[in-house]
Amino acid sequence: xxxxxxxxxxxxxxxxxxxxxxxxxxxxxxxxxxxxxxxxxxxxxxxxxxxxxxxxxxxxxxxxxxxxxxxxxxxxxxxxxxxxxxxxxxxxxxxxxxxxxxxxxxxxxxxxxxxxxxxxxxxxxxxxxxxxxxxxxxxxxxxxxxxxxxxxxxxxxxx
Amino acid sequence: xxxxxxxxxxxxxxxxxxxxxxxxxxxxxxxxxxxxxxxxxxxxxxxxxxxxxxxxxxxxxxxxxxxxxxxxxxxxxxxxxxxxxxxxxxxxxxxxxxxxxxxxxxxxxxxxxxxxxxxxxxxxxxxxxxxxxxxxxxxxxxxxxxxxxxxxxxxxxxxxxxxxxxxxxxxxxxxxxxxxxxxxxxxxxxxxxxxxxxxxxxxxxxx
Numbered sequence: 001x002x003x004x005x006x007x008x009x010x011x012x013x014x015x016x017x018x019x020x021x022x023x024x025x026x027x028x029x030x031x032x033x034x035x036x037x038x039x040x041x042x043x044x045x046x047x048x049x050x051x052x053x054x055x056x057x058x059x060x061x062x063x064x065x066x067x068x069x070x071x072x073x074x075x076x077x078x079x080x081x082x083x084x085x086x087x088x089x090x091x092x093x094x095x096x097x098x099x100x101x102x103x104x105x106x107x108x109x110x111x112x113x114x115x116x117x118x119x120x121x122x123x124x125x126x127x128x129x130x131x132x133x134x135x136x137x138x139x140x141x142x143x144x145x146x147x148x149x150x151x152x153x154x155x156x157x158x159x
Numbered sequence: 160x161x162x163x164x165x166x167x168x169x170x171x172x173x174x175x176x177x178x179x180x181x182x183x184x185x186x187x188x189x190x191x192x193x194x195x196x197x198x199x200x201x202x203x204x205x206x207x208x209x210x211x212x213x214x215x216x217x218x219x220x221x222x223x224x225x226x227x228x229x230x231x232x233x234x235x236x237x238x239x240x241x242x243x244x245x246x247x248x249x250x251x252x253x254x255x256x257x258x259x260x261x262x263x264x265x266x267x268x269x270x271x272x273x274x275x276x277x278x279x280x281x282x283x284x285x286x287x288x289x290x291x292x293x294x295x296x297x298x299x300x301x302x303x304x305x306x307x308x309x310x311x312x313x314x315x316x317x318x319x320x321x322x323x324x325x326x327x328x329x330x331x332x333x334x335x336x337x338x339x340x341x342x343x344x345x346x347x348x349x350x351x352x353x354x355x356x357x358x359x360x361x362x363x364x365x366x
Binding site: 011012013015016022025026029030049050051052053054055056057058063117119121122123124125126127128129131132135136138139140142143144145146147148149150152155158 | 168178200297298301326327
């Protein structure tokens with residue numbers, strides 16, 4: 001019977017797990033760096049039009065975002081299918097834009113308050129009437145620097 | 160019976176490998192940045208005293224509610240706008256002190272006097288599609304960029320780039336401060352030669 005005696009020393013040694021934390025941290029850092037933080041969940045269809053004469057919009061802390069477009073499918077029952085403005089996480093009307101921009105401006109650091117850009121992320125299918133209304137509101141609160149955010153591409157993609 | 164246990168793998172260098180990979184990904188990944196067409200809106204409370212501008216110095220572009228583009232009251236395809244705008248801006252039809260010595264246009268008396276006087280007026284309807292509007296904007300900016308590129312290459316051949324590249328380099332935060340200052344001066348000169356005068360009228364209501 002001694003043949004079937006368990007051997008104490010013949011087992012495969014345990015793999016060292018000392019480096020596991022390193023691997024986990026590496027993955028963590030990688031995803032931290034590679035993910036684009038999107039602070040707003042879009043409730044609208046937002047296919048930006050294409051343009052190629054563009055300038056980069058650097059420094060995220062100097063930008064105020066305004067979204068507009070048709071509500072996406074799951075909001076259409078509630079909000080209809082006409083293009084709407086989205087500010088932060090809520091649908092808004094044109095008259096809310098001014099207050100929103102002022103509030104955003106006030107929340108920025110003082111030295112940045114004069115160099116803010118308003119980025120208009122508007123769906124290509126939207127009518128200009130809505131955009132003109134937004135622009136009028138922006139003029140009222142003296143937020144004159146705007147950026148029509150686009151995809152990079154040839155204008156022929158816009159059809 | 161006499162089986163030896165496998166020697167333990169040294170895990171000491173694992174951390175080094177992990178850090179190496181981490182640094183590699185840190186360097187190679189770039190965070191996506193938005194880009195778009197920058198515009199400046201006119202201030203609201205401007206003194207209502209429009210300066211008198213000669214008809215020949217205005218290049219009117221109208222996008223109507225059916226997304227048709229009318230340039231100087233003629234229907235035009237999007238493809239031709241860029242060349243038309245360039246021809247208008249670069250015309251240089253002015254005489255004496257209004258003459259433009261760097262313009263290469265046809266010097267037609269019935270078109271713009273010089274690039275400083277030339278104004279592009281863009282008008283759209285409330286029913287115009289945003290994407291069409293952006294396409295037109297894009298083409299008009301392209302016309303300015305085309306002329307600015309030409310002059311930049313002509314004046315500063317030693318830079319070995321065009322206006323758009325120089326502007327990109329200037330706005331890049333990684334560019335050296337000294338280089339930036341030099342570029343700023345040169346860009347300023349070009350901007351003065353072809354100032355972007357793009358006026359946007361308030362849209363008319365569809366009746």
